[in-house]
Amino acid sequence: MQAINEIGQAAQNAAFTIGQLATPKKNQVLTAMAEALVAATPTILAANQQDMAAAANNQVRQVMRDRLQLDAERIADMAAGLRQVATLADPIGMIDKGWQTEAGLQITQQRVPLGVIAMIYEARPNVTVDAAALTFKSGNAVILRGGKEALQSNIALATVLQQVLTEFDLPAAAIQLITDTSHETAQALMRLNEYVDVLIPRGSGQFIQTVVQTATVPVIETGAGNCHVYVDADADLAMARDIVVNAKTQRPAVCNAMEKLVVHQQVAAEFLPQLAAALTPYQVELRGDAAAQAILPAIKLATEADWGTEYNDYILAIKIVPDIGAAIRHINHYNTQHSEAIITNNYAHSQQFTKQIDAAVVYVNASTRFTDGFEFGFGAEIGISTQKLHARGPMGLAALTSTKYVVLGSGQVRQ
Known part of the structure; x- marks a missing residue:
């Protein structure tokens, strides 16, 4: 050589x-x-x-x-x-x-x-x-x-x-x-x-x-970006819908695109049908755990492999959790320490999420798509x-x- x-x-x-x-x-x-x-x-x-x-x-x-x-x-x-x-x-x-x-x-x-x-x-x-x-x-x-x-x-x-x-x-x-x-x-x-x-x-x-x-x-x-968005029980659901659609569909093949959705069980029944309708024009394939499938019967049942997969495609897996602690444990177990987001109007929950999530970038009420050197004001980036x-x-x-x-x-x- x-x-x-x-x-x-x-x-x-x-x-x-x-x-x-x-x-x-x-x-x-x-x-x-x-x-x-x-x-x-x-x-x-x-x-x-x-x-x-x-x-x-x-x-x-x-x-x-x-x-x-x-x-x-x-x-x-x-x-x-x-x-x-x-x-x-x-x-x-x-x-x-x-x-x-x-x-x-x-x-x-x-x-x-x-x-x-x-x-x-x-x-x-x-x-x-x-x-x-x-x-x-x-x-x-x-x-x-x-x-x-x-x-x-x-x-x-x-x-x-x-x-x-x-x-x-x-x-x-x-x-x-x-x-x-x-x-x-x-x-x-x-x-x-x-x-x-x-x-x-x-x-x-x-x-x-x-x-x-x-x-x-x-x-x-x-x-490597297996990025999550967590929709809290105290989330503004319209805001959550817009953020999830953006994070998943704007450019699905980039590392800061959202791959997994975690939803609090108190809002899942109301939120998931709204989200599914909003994602329909983009032909996003939805997968989910048994609880998500019970709300959206047409979606595929997610496998264990799904939770750790970076799709880089129009695919989204959904996990329903009983509380923010379960959300944080799930995200920290499967994430790639890239970018994670919480959608919530609960200040205490936002602080818990930012302190306990192990990732390079943690968002409150914003799309993961902003993890980018140009967006951060660096002019460009050599990598994340x-x-x-x-x-x-x-x-x-x-x-x-x-x-x-x-x-x-x-x-x-x-x-």
Whole structure:
């Protein structure tokens, strides 16, 4: 895998250069990237059409094709993300804290780049641009390895971004795309310890676990989203209906889409028929436990496997519980620590839910679909971390940095 080693070495060399750039220069480049993307829209769309045609020929599910498809609006959104990242505060050089020791040493803890970030991800071309924007602004180089489904789109996007780097006399190796989508190349990248400082996988839960088990470089787990919405006994049912419809149907194949509905038994008989009617236009397949099936006889009986499955499709499983404690226990047992929501007008219940639910993001009276770097004001995200070390939740600029201690002395020696 000599080619992978060469890519890694080039990225490491580029990371040093990018890590030294002043903030105005980085912002200027990001703005130019945004303009270049918009100007290249016809070329990018033509490449995306090749990917879409291949997906159709390979009978890829429609909801997955939605993740793959680009149009002028989505490219404009990518450009908007680049511009927003340019407006954000540069984390590099920021001082987290500073103090003076008894020995008179002046110590500051400062933000520094991670170095070389590798990403392995599936069929979402926007990840290519989001990752490039965030790694560049945070002073890192990035090695991208997208899925074969989006190869032509990713090549077109990466080419535009690299051309801008070259125009500014910066190393194109700061943003590299691996075009060999074989498993062997991916595995080589996962073991590129000499050059890669951290690997971020994005995709299904099974895919991420495969990366975690295979990689020897440090990995940040992201993305798997078996997300729940709990409708409390004290919920506004009209609000609950609207939130559930949005969380399930707006984009069902993304990781922050709702997969499971938990309902308090006091409101289930009133709420579930209303919800079923609201979901009918979207052709959502409903499954449920015996209590839910008693209210909605036409739905399928959920199996044990359903409760832990991330469908990424127009499927929703329903669990009826006797109280909020049972809801929390059920969610914590089956969730992927991504995003969970409670719909309630009971303040005590909302506080209990936010304190006891084990997840990166916990909502009160809002859709799980907001778990997104752009929505959180990060400009974009490189992933949504579902682990607890280093970073958790949507990962923006700060999550792509580490720290160093800078110690200023005046001749002190330790006694």
